[in-house]
Amino acid sequence: MNRKSQMHEHLYEIHGNDPWTMTCHLLEYLQPFKHLPAHAVIGIKPNLVTATPAGHGATTHPQIVEAVVAFLQAGGFSRIKIIESAWVGESTAKAFEICGYTALSKKYGIPLKDLKQDKVVEKQVPGMDIQVCRQMETIDYLINVPLIKGHCQTRLTCALKNLKGVIPDAEKRRFHRLGLHRPIALLNTVVTQHLIIADGICPDPFFEEGGRPSSLQCIAAGFDPVLMDSWAAGVLELDAADIPYIRMAAEAGVGQSMQSIDQVVSLNTGSRLPRAHMPDHDPLAGDILHESQACSACRSSLVNALNRLKENGKTLIPVERIAMGQGHQGSTGAPDLLGIGDCTADFVCHLPGCPPSPEDISAFLRHCNTG
């Protein structure tokens, strides 16, 4: 087996508390751009799902992307761009600013591409057409820089799911209507990621929106998103077999799940920091009984609102009375149901917003509880 195939069958992890230095060590070890032509157009896709700093647990540390950019520029690459589309309801421009990417762009002279402003191309895969942002057509080499993070619907978001940020908002909503797993797997058959650098510094193990970062202090690099995600599930103490899109992506030929822990090469064995034990998963994250095809942003706002009410000792509305999601569009719902978000606009009692903020949901539920 040649070095390239050997490298593709492995993941490389490093532990520490300095994302810049850790990323530099990974890149120096892997030399992933050795055979890439200098004129290649390189796209870097972080996870900037919300406009919150990386310490909040939802977004990629800019120091990791900065180290990648500096490494590329030192290697003679100049056609580099950072691409992203924040989640439904969030401004990507604001996320670039708050997360430190606008400053990074100015410092290194590289463009930021807000994919929400992009045109769309349609890709055909067996059984499904997928809308993808046109910028993806211009990229020769895609560096995916996801977080190893929890997700309130799919349980994990890492390399495979981070590509949801290269499709338009309307398509993101459709993915939710289709149950997420199969569309995520199929999206990965039409968009190829060439290098993955996964941020496990302080991700939130529960929610893609962050708020409860857990200090894991690791970064992992690899070339196979299925391998990366099957390993990342274990990092969050999840079973990869419980995350259908990983299996579906493997079946679609995107990559191969981890077979043995020997596939993980630690660059600093012996000096790793103790891994934080994952706290128990949030019971509120599980069952919102009348959820139907809700977007992540809406669902996460609701769970955050419920948690805030609970922390403040407020009496909670039973979750059985709460409804949300695209499956409720056009329905009036049962008379005692409280609708959250524009999708429940025809309910007798509903809160507008797409998505509504946690603050608005808290106020709405407090009002409903007393009113």
Ligand code: SF4
């Ligand atoms: S209201 Fe919520 S579920 Fe409906 S489209 Fe907007 S974000 Fe998605």
